[in-house]
Amino acid sequence: MTTETSTPPAGAAPERGDFIREIVAADLRDGKHKTIVTRFPPEPNGYLHIGHVKAISINFGIARDFGGRCHLRFDDTNPTKEEQEYIDHIQEDIHWLGFDWGGHLYYASDYFEQLYQWAVYLIKAGKAYVDDLTADEIREHRGTLTEPGRHSPFRDRSIEENLDLFERMRAGEFPDGARVLRARIDMSSPNINLRDPVLYRILHADHPRTGDAWCIYPMYDFAHGQSDAIEGITHSLCSLEFEIHRPLYDWFIENLPVPARPRQIEFARLNVTYTVLSKRVLLRLVNDGFVRGWNDPRMPTIAGMRRRGFPAEGLRDFVAGVGVAKADNVIEFGQLEHAVRDVLNRTALRRFAVLDPLKVVIENYPEGQVEEMEVVNNPEDPSAGTRKVPFRRELWIEREDFMEEPPAKFFRLAPGREVRLRSAYFVTCTRVVKDAAGEVVELRCTYDPATRGGDSPDGRKPKATLHWISAAHATTAEVRLYDHLFTRPDPGAGGDLFADLNPNSETVLPGCQVEPTLADMPAGETVQFERLGYFCLDSDSTPGHPVFNRTLTLKDTWAKLQAQGRQG
């Protein structure tokens, strides 16, 4: 091989990246591979979550950066847990995230016949045997972490008998659990994975891809490495828990006539505070109705975060920002929020919406008059232009933007105080109207006609600017506020994970007042409700009943001050 052919393609990533990229770069530089091939291998037994976003970004990202390719391969070796629905949604989620496998879509089940032949190959070599022990007996024979295992009484069957039995397993002669095929390696290995691991089990179950063609299925350990070899995967990048399995994968590769030798490199999986990333748990949250589905906006799934309004770019930025290493880690949720806000601040259109409306009547504003105020769509992006927002005598403002007896650092509206209504006028509160219960129901204000547009000729600068909406022009909407699904940063650490579920993870506000155009907002777009946060239209919306999800709040200095005040 010449130096030229071993040189990474133009645009290849710098060699000083994370430790995996350094290995890949070195392999390319040394000519070990001309091009690299990675793979993302999900089991279709649930939806993809933020942890998978990291795995996807690593596998697809490295392939892209080094001019190689990344396969999507479903590891569908357990038909009792896998479903077509998951296969479909996983593909949709990866595409939405912004990655593509370019036609390289595979299934471990594509290789079932080859895998079977390789199992026969091992039997013929005296390296695999059919075991009649029950699952419990196999467990007993396996030994413990500190004691070696014992040989199964069936370990020394003849090759002929093993061949016959394995064939009859495939033919469906035996019920589930009656027999398994095991590798014949070392029952006293300190690595338990090498103590004659099960290769095949009998499962009379319909497979989403192969239907009833098979009633024996390979274990993941027997399928994964060989599938990589078949596809010519050069770098098999996976999480740390498979590190201990690597000697077994290597054993298969060495003892089977496979066409290639993939190299497995492990990295630490992602953990996020206040979040659980266990498909088992997520499945239970869905099945037991703790959430409304895999795409519930509170779920850490790609589908959930998408519905919540997190942009794909924010998710990609987030995992890029946390890096790739081998040390266990727990990323603060705030880091995810930062990545999402960073994207949204640049891209989200600004809109007015009032979550908890308080009526304001501007007494000196002409009854029946309407003015179209010009409002900037995104101060971070002039090309987003402006829009017209109608202004009238009766408005809604946010209830929490008014205090009858304001504390020292409260800058917003109060009796006798002047504030700016964004892009409109300065108004001063002249009177507070209360109901019989003493509840504030309306504010009477005056406005200064000279401040049209939001600036005063005399240079007055109110300390606060409020968002507002014309009562006559507003559309009523439901807004759903979200908080962490779990109340503690380390859910389950107290012993009972489900006791840590946050009963207030969702708050529904039925009577919000929003700009009318928001009801026709395109799906998948997230906007900023000025001063409140980022929001997107939810799929639960119906004509005449728009529903918004709060994606995230804006950073809120005032809320922080209030929280500190409460504590001390």
Added chain:
RNA sequence: UGGCGAGUGGCCUAACGGUAAGGCACCUGACUCUGGAUCAGGGGAUUGAAGGUUCGAAUCCUUCCUCGCCAGCCA
């Protein structure tokens, strides 16, 4: 107690024997028609511990400590 892996400010990550860097978070200040954004500045690490090698160690060696993973016919 067996094997494998990992320990760097509150949370991540970098440093490839040459004197601890960056992001998030936090705290100031400036600016601001979003208490947002932006800008400027700041505090905070005897690199798990103890020895050793070296002119020099987060990096190399030794011992110890702590944490994670492995005893599915799950992946």
